[in-house]
Amino acid sequence: MLKKYDLVAYLYLLPAFVFLGIFAFYPLISTLITSFKSDFQFLTGHYAGLDIRHYAEIFRDPVFLRALGNTCFIAFVCVPATMLIAFVLALGLHALRRTQGLYLTIFYLPQVTNVIAAGLVFSFIFNTHFGLANMVLGWFGFDPVAWISGEGIVGSRARYLEAYARCLFVLFVYTVWDGLSLQVLLFLGGLKNIDRQYLDSAMVDGANRWRLVRHIVLPLLSPTTLFIFVTSVIFSFRAYAHVVAMFGPSYGPPGDNSKMMITLVGYIMDALGDYLEPGAVSRAGAAAVTLVLMVMVVVLLQFTLTKRWVHYR
Amino acid sequence: MGALPVKTARLLRQMLTHAFLSLSAVLVLIPFYWMAGTSLKPSAEVERVPPTLFPGHFRWANYIDAIRQAPLLTYLLNTIIVGIAVAAVGTIITVLSAYAFARMHFPGRQTLFFTVLAMMMIPQEMLIITNFRTIAEFGWMNTWQALIVPFWVNPFNIFLLRQTFMQIPDELYWAAKVEGMGHFRYLTRVMLPLSRSTVAVTVIFTMIWIWQTYAWPNLVTTKDELRLVSNGLQNAFTNSVGTIEYELQMAAAMLVTLPLILLFLLLRKPILSGMIHGGIKG
Numbered sequence: 001m002l003k004k005y006d007l008v009a010y011l012y013l014l015p016a017f018v019f020l021g022i023f024a025f026y027p028l029i030s031t032l033i034t035s036f037k038s039d040f041q042f043l044t045g046h047y048a049g050l051d052i053r054h055y056a057e058i059f060r061d062p063v064f065l066r067a068l069g070n071t072c073f074i075a076f077v078c079v080p081a082t083m084l085i086a087f088v089l090a091l092g093l094h095a096l097r098r099t100q101g102l103y104l105t106i107f108y109l110p111q112v113t114n115v116i117a118a119g120l121v122f123s124f125i126f127n128t129h130f131g132l133a134n135m136v137l138g139w140f141g142f143d144p145v146a147w148i149s150g151e152g153i154v155g156s157r158a159r160y161l162e163a164y165a166r167c168l169f170v171l172f173v174y175t176v177w178d179g180l181s182l183q184v185l186l187f188l189g190g191l192k193n194i195d196r197q198y199l200d201s202a203m204v205d206g207a208n209r210w211r212l213v214r215h216i217v218l219p220l221l222s223p224t225t226l227f228i229f230v231t232s233v234i235f236s237f238r239a240y241a242h243v244v245a246m247f248g249p250s251y252g253p254p255g256d257n258s259k260m261m262i263t264l265v266g267y268i269m270d271a272l273g274d275y276l277e278p279g280a281v282s283r284a285g286a287a288a289v290t291l292v293l294m295v296m297v298v299v300l301l302q303f304t305l306t307k308r309w310v311h312y313r
Numbered sequence: 314m315g316a317l318p319v320k321t322a323r324l325l326r327q328m329l330t331h332a333f334l335s336l337s338a339v340l341v342l343i344p345f346y347w348m349a350g351t352s353l354k355p356s357a358e359v360e361r362v363p364p365t366l367f368p369g370h371f372r373w374a375n376y377i378d379a380i381r382q383a384p385l386l387t388y389l390l391n392t393i394i395v396g397i398a399v400a401a402v403g404t405i406i407t408v409l410s411a412y413a414f415a416r417m418h419f420p421g422r423q424t425l426f427f428t429v430l431a432m433m434m435i436p437q438e439m440l441i442i443t444n445f446r447t448i449a450e451f452g453w454m455n456t457w458q459a460l461i462v463p464f465w466v467n468p469f470n471i472f473l474l475r476q477t478f479m480q481i482p483d484e485l486y487w488a489a490k491v492e493g494m495g496h497f498r499y500l501t502r503v504m505l506p507l508s509r510s511t512v513a514v515t516v517i518f519t520m521i522w523i524w525q526t527y528a529w530p531n532l533v534t535t536k537d538e539l540r541l542v543s544n545g546l547q548n549a550f551t552n553s554v555g556t557i558e559y560e561l562q563m564a565a566a567m568l569v570t571l572p573l574i575l576l577f578l579l580l581r582k583p584i585l586s587g588m589i590h591g592g593i594k595g
Contacts, residue, residue: 004418005418005419005420006413006417006418006419006496007419008417008496009413009417009418009419009422010419012409012410012412012413012417012496013409013410013413013414013425015405015406015409015410015465016406016407016409016410016429016466016471017425019406019462019463019465019466020428020429020432020466020468022447023440023444023447023462023463023466024432024435024440024466026443026447027439027440027441027442027443027444027447028435028439028440030443030446031439031440031442031443034442034443042446085337088333089333089334089337092330092333092334093334095327095330096330096334101581101582101585103334103338104585105578105581105585106338106341106342107337107338107341108577108581108584108585109341109342109345109574109577110341111521111577112521112524112573112574112576112577113344113345113570113573113574114524114525114542114543114546114566114569114570114573115525115527115543116527116542116543116544116546116547116566116569117348117546117565117566117567117569117570118344118570120546120550120551120562120563120566121344121347121348121563121566122344124347124351124559124562124563125343125344125347127559129360129362130359130360130361130362130364130559131364132343132347132364134363135363135364135366138363177340177341177344180337180341182588185585185588185589186588186589188589189588189589192589209326234434234436237436238436238437238438240438240527240528241525241527241528241543241547244527244547245547245551248551265436265438265528268438268439268441268442269438269441269528269531269532272441272442272445272532275445281442284442285442288436288438288439288442289439291436291438291439292435292436292439295434295435295436296434299434
């Protein structure tokens with residue numbers, strides 16, 4: 001059969017690719033090159049040479065390592081925990097008929113809440129004196145906890161780690177609250193796609209609920225699970241605005257001067273903020289390239305795992 | 314196992330499910346309750362230890378004070394203007410490219426579509442570094458263009474709309490072609506009316522996106538007249554301006570959050586079903 005091409009398609013795609021070109025393809029390559037320019041000056045464009053000096057610099061920078069650690073905490077601790085909760089919620093919701101819409105509406109609310117507003121609310125909930133968290137702890141007879149506080153951490157490693165653990169907990173609670181909404185919806189979508197026949201025939205065979213979930217639902221749901229994991233991890237690599245709202249523009253509790261809670265994007269934004277200093281923009285570039293490499297590793301992992309063990313119908 | 318009669322077991326399970334779901338729903342709602350409650354408390358009550366669960370009396374004037382402390386209404390208006398400007402042009406760009414990918418045959422279709430998909434994976438923050446320079450070179454610092462133009466292409470929206478377009482059977486196109494319809498008329502007369510709800514969803518997603526965006530506007534605007542809600546809220550109500558008045562901070566947070574929540578509640582059906590059904594198929 002003779003196939004006629006619709007060459008007018010290029011005209012339809014032109015606007016999208018013009019703007020992608022200016023604001024996505026060009027910056028992608030330009031940032032990659034900038035990250036190798038040593039002592040790059042933002043205003044004049046001058047640089048000393050091309051090398052990996054700024055990569056070496058950031059990987060020796062304790063603030064960058066902290067940013068890497070915190071970002072990985074969100075991606076590989078908070079995200080899996082959120083997924084577990086979201087999966088159980090979706091299983092529960094899947095069995096419901098009439099009230100499902102109401103629950104979904106409630107669970108979706110964090111998505112449409114301004115990220116700064118949400119961060120400020122969480123920061124206030126975990127306020128040492130006036131916060132809700134300590135009030136609830138008080139009901140059960142516990143002493144108030146100084147959740148977001150860096151008192152006495154400067155000289156003491158142990159105090160620092162304790163303060164850090166408390167702040168990580170606050171970040172964890174926020175991340176679960178914020179991440180649940182999309183994940184519940186996506187898991188529910190995956191569950192709805194599973195053919196009822198599989199479940200019914202297994203029920204007839206006398207499988208109990210746990211075995212049903214373990215041996216039928218989970219394997220059939222694995223493409224959805226993998227998709228949710230990969231998108232949530234990639235999304236969480238970008239954590240920034242809510243961290244600023246919760247812990248302030250210096251990324252730490254009051255009394256901290258180490259940028260305790262900084263994330264990768266926070267590191268990029270800070271380096272970019274120092275753009276007048278030679279080399280700062282290259283450091284931002286090197287951090288950004290690291291971020292993209294992390295995304296690529298996760299995507300490659302997805303491709304490999306999809307081939308290996310994901311069950312497609 | 315097997316100790317309980319089947320009916321009792323099922324009833325027990327249903328009760329547990331409901332208990333778990335409603336407990337989770339309450340936990341999700343708590344921040345909203347705390348925000349709303351605090352926004353109505355008088356200043357003296359906010360600083361009471363332990364705090365009160367319910368405001369002693371409602372002080373609505375907190376909202377007026379919050380608006381006096383910072384031009385919140387300007388921030389809201391700016392965000393709506395930017396959102397509409399991004400959605401207006403962005404939707405045209407999305408519809409045209411989604412149609413080309415869904416319905417047209419041309420050399421390089423796979424490659425170009427894969428490029429768009431790959432852009433979904435690239436964090437915007439990676440691009441900010443160079444875009445900052447580009448905007449400066451265009452002389453666009455502190456302008457509306459800087460807040461609007463870089464958001465015009467949204468790969469996720471292109472992907473979502475393409476999925477919907479592909480579900481419309483090809484037979485419709487062949488029939489339209491027999492009637493002498495070209496691509497553009499087919500797109501505007503047949504495809505778009507059939508995909509109304511997905512187009513609406515992409516517009517809403519654009520609105521949510523602009524409402525949440527923080528890093529980019531913070532970089533390219535320094536003037537108060539051009540601030541969007543996220544930046545305005547962070548700059549005017551945190552301890553950079555001295556002691557925090559929590560009741561005003563929470564009132565401002567409410568003002569910034571409510572419009573988007575109301576929009577969502579009005580349009581929740583297409584949004585939720587768009588996410589459930591359009592999420593991952595294909």
